[in-house]
Amino acid sequence: MAIFKSARPHPGYALVSVLLFVVALLVGALPFQQLIILIVCRDIGTDPSALNATASMGAYKVNSSRFDGIDYDSCAQRSDVQDIAASWTLWFNLAQEIPALGTLIFAGYFVDLFGRRASMLLSSAAMLVLSIAHVFAAMYEVPLGLFVFVQFFFGMCGGMGLLIMASSAYIAHTSEASMRTTYFSLQDSSFAVALMTGPLLGGLITKQFGFLAVFWTQVVVSLILIAHLLFVFPDSEVGGAETVVVKKSVGTVFKESVSTTASTLQSAFKFRAAASLIIIASILSFTNAGIGVMFLLYPAKRFGWDSLDIGQFIFASNVQKMMWLTVLVPWFFRFVQTRGVDKVRAEVWTIRVGLAASCIAEFWFGCATTESMFLAATSVGSLAAIAGPTMKSLLSTLVPATHQGRLFSSIRIFEAVSQLFATVIMNTIYRATVDSAPQTVFFVVSGLVGVACLIAVTMVTQTGVNAMEMGGYSAAVVEDGEEVVVAEEASEGTPLLR
Numbered sequence: 001m002a003i004f005k006s007a008r009p010h011p012g013y014a015l016v017s018v019l020l021f022v023v024a025l026l027v028g029a030l031p032f033q034q035l036i037i038l039i040v041c042r043d044i045g046t047d048p049s050a051l052n053a054t055a056s057m058g059a060y061k062v063n064s065s066r067f068d069g070i071d072y073d074s075c076a077q078r079s080d081v082q083d084i085a086a087s088w089t090l091w092f093n094l095a096q097e098i099p100a101l102g103t104l105i106f107a108g109y110f111v112d113l114f115g116r117r118a119s120m121l122l123s124s125a126a127m128l129v130l131s132i133a134h135v136f137a138a139m140y141e142v143p144l145g146l147f148v149f150v151q152f153f154f155g156m157c158g159g160m161g162l163l164i165m166a167s168s169a170y171i172a173h174t175s176e177a178s179m180r181t182t183y184f185s186l187q188d189s190s191f192a193v194a195l196m197t198g199p200l201l202g203g204l205i206t207k208q209f210g211f212l213a214v215f216w217t218q219v220v221v222s223l224i225l226i227a228h229l230l231f232v233f234p235d236s237e238v239g240g241a242e243t244v245v246v247k248k249s250v251g252t253v254f255k256e257s258v259s260t261t262a263s264t265l266q267s268a269f270k271f272r273a274a275a276s277l278i279i280i281a282s283i284l285s286f287t288n289a290g291i292g293v294m295f296l297l298y299p300a301k302r303f304g305w306d307s308l309d310i311g312q313f314i315f316a317s318n319v320q321k322m323m324w325l326t327v328l329v330p331w332f333f334r335f336v337q338t339r340g341v342d343k344v345r346a347e348v349w350t351i352r353v354g355l356a357a358s359c360i361a362e363f364w365f366g367c368a369t370t371e372s373m374f375l376a377a378t379s380v381g382s383l384a385a386i387a388g389p390t391m392k393s394l395l396s397t398l399v400p401a402t403h404q405g406r407l408f409s410s411i412r413i414f415e416a417v418s419q420l421f422a423t424v425i426m427n428t429i430y431r432a433t434v435d436s437a438p439q440t441v442f443f444v445v446s447g448l449v450g451v452a453c454l455i456a457v458t459m460v461t462q463t464g465v466n467a468m469e470m471g472g473y474s475a476a477v478v479e480d481g482e483e484v485v486v487a488e489e490a491s492e493g494t495p496l497l498r
Helices: 011-044 072-076 079-114 116-139 146-156 159-174 177-209 211-231 250-268 272-288 291-303 307-338 343-367 371-376 378-398 401-433 440-459 462-468
Strands: 474-479 482-487
Touching: 011 072, 011 079, 011 116, 011 159, 011 177, 011 211, 011 291, 011 307, 072 079, 079 116, 079 146, 079 159, 079 291, 079 401, 116 146, 116 159, 116 211, 159 177, 159 378, 159 401, 177 211, 177 307, 177 378, 250 272, 250 378, 250 401, 272 343, 272 378, 272 401, 272 440, 272 462, 291 307, 291 371, 291 401, 291 440, 307 343, 307 371, 307 378, 343 371, 343 378, 343 440, 343 462, 371 378, 378 401, 378 462, 401 440
Parallel strands: none
Antiparallel strands: 474 482
């Protein structure tokens, strides 16, 4: 129980949790990537251009003599270093995403049965372990291979996916349907604020105080998050008055989790609009898997950027996203409602415009030959942020509040599978083209988002979305202490289930 027992569940508590978790994750992500490049460069040997007898990591402090004489800028632009660093990134991502996918199978059931707060605590504890592992990497000679096991543990605990899924279920449960798009926009805004502050803060601390300081900062933020969840966060009631708590074996829980997840997906895929939105979300997840090479390794090679430069780029990009999500999108929906425009129709067009902007921006990134052109592409790319929260809002109408965990878990499974394949494919493309055309990944992503935009235009319609409302609900009754799921037949041809 939270210390403040009188506090009522409110979406704001979930927004704070998302903000703290993503800040904790990102404040150490770029410095650790930078540390990987230095370790790889040192291990394979430096060429004469990478040696600098008076500098260590350029102007950075490393709290260690292990990298004396190694110039980060020269190392980051070497194709052989980039290739091996990308390979390690691939192994770390796979070690995290494969177990995370398995966890997601029963995560939705866990979130709905035991509560959103317990799920967030599990992810936050794993975040603390990862942060402590980074501290050890800065202090001691730790083989990079050990981080495969650390990432595996992080994935087993659900990682960021479980926390985002639990927070989405909490927001859907504690907000009115008419306000969900606004709160999901604020959820993405919290993510954007974390993207603004985390990488920039991490880069500044690394530059001024070194790796050890930034990783200890990561530990402190993780502890603050856990304290927030333990002592402040009021959980939402996930069971009704007639809910019967029955002790079940792990095997039984797993079977029921698979069953309820399959039932939720089966119900959702009866609707063309819902199926299309899930496919679009999976495509976007596929493209997001390339972020590591597109906005970490590629700028380091192309422009010689370090963690501070990348942090400043991410800050500029997310300031614009914040403007869209917190000012312009809420104003737009208020405006169209005063003009008598149907809210669903406005949301459908919001998704289409956001995807089109993303397609154009990714192509622009690939064509950019200077730092200023690369930065200018964010003016269009920031508009893409409006699509995600709108899709979540529309999909949340499929089921009642008590089943939101299972719904978002089911959707996340599709995204996780897509991301798992994308991690391998995107890294392979980058490593294959790093010498000749490393910007190829941007053109691939632009094409995929273009396909998602085409699906949104042709398959996601106002009529189809209206038919989704509560259509994916499988009624649950308790018989002899066991929850029995009774699926209600529904399709786009049925009347609205209001």
